[in-house]
Amino acid sequence: MSTNGRQRLVEEKPKMADANGNIAITTAELAQMEQELEQHFAAIMSILRIDPADPNSADTPKRLARMWIRELFRGRYEPPPRCTLFPNRRKVHGLVMSRGIEVRSICSHHWQPIIGQCVIGYIPGDFIIGLSKLNRVVEWFSRRGQVQEELTEQIADFLQQKLQPKALGIVVVCRHYCVILRGVEGDEEQAVMVTTAWRGKLSEDAQLREEFLRLAGMEVPDYVKR
Numbered sequence: 001m002s003t004n005g006r007q008r009l010v011e012e013k014p015k016m017a018d019a020n021g022n023i024a025i026t027t028a029e030l031a032q033m034e035q036e037l038e039q040h041f042a043a044i045m046s047i048l049r050i051d052p053a054d055p056n057s058a059d060t061p062k063r064l065a066r067m068w069i070r071e072l073f074r075g076r077y078e079p080p081p082r083c084t085l086f087p088n089r090r091k092v093h094g095l096v097m098s099r100g101i102e103v104r105s106i107c108s109h110h111w112q113p114i115i116g117q118c119v120i121g122y123i124p125g126d127f128i129i130g131l132s133k134l135n136r137v138v139e140w141f142s143r144r145g146q147v148q149e150e151l152t153e154q155i156a157d158f159l160q161q162k163l164q165p166k167a168l169g170i171v172v173v174c175r176h177y178c179v180i181l182r183g184v185e186g187d188e189e190q191a192v193m194v195t196t197a198w199r200g201k202l203s204e205d206a207q208l209r210e211e212f213l214r215l216a217g218m219e220v221p222d223y224v225k226r
């Protein structure tokens, strides 16, 4: 191969990121990825001996390609949501809580759904944030291949940096369908994972954490009370 040819190959190597990472990508690149993915899904189905003439499966490669790129993994390719901040004019210094934020994600390990809810609470510094923005942030990080522990930290780091609150807490409670579908032992109703991230005052003050969990409508585990 000529030096030029090698050079071109190096330049054309696509950008990569962890499953829960984010990369800037053009609309044209996305369309090309979708096309490639469709071909590969067709190949996978053929390996699985699924007859491409099966009317229920005929358009599945196309459907899957679209779904993964434009829906389930779209947080990997979209720019971060804009966070509208407002001045904290009244010097609010109590916890501001947002409950019932939906989490719909995909586990990096098995590519199965992670479904649940998230509670975010903070004590404002100089700013307060538009409520719907919290949902957007959670959605942006969730629409990727995720590990719930890292998802929780990603949301916390992002909000800490944008909002610079005096305290910040995130609690994520989810069901992992890789566990449920594969029939790993355990009561499905009880099989939830709870992860937390605490920043600022909430990482130092056990009483404040207790108040947070009470407002979040969650039981206060003993380790938090100590």
Ligand SMILES: [Zn+2]
Pocket: 107, 108, 109, 110, 111, 112, 176, 178, 179
């Ligand atoms: Zn999994």
